[in-house]
Amino acid sequence: MSRSLTLAGVIVLMPGEIDIPITGEQKAALGELHLRKIDVADRVVVVNRGEHFGESTTREIDYARAAGKPVTFVGPAYSQA
Secondary structure, rough: OOHHHHHHOOOOOOOOOOOOOOHHHHHHHHHHHHHHHHOOOOOEEEEEOHHHHHHHHHHHHHHHHHOOOOEEEEOHHHHHO
């Protein structure tokens, strides 16, 4: 999805994927960074790959909505009618 949006001329800000253990301090810093990305975004697209939303994603969705950002959901869980 990021690739197709980028090719369409959309600036894509997305959470970085960290696949190594991180400290609590690093986790908190990344959480704040994600909120700053929401601050500069026009809208938020939540991509669900079939898993449930964790605490961080739920917090980010709530934050975006409270800031008046449109939030949409895409992925396998949302492509079914």
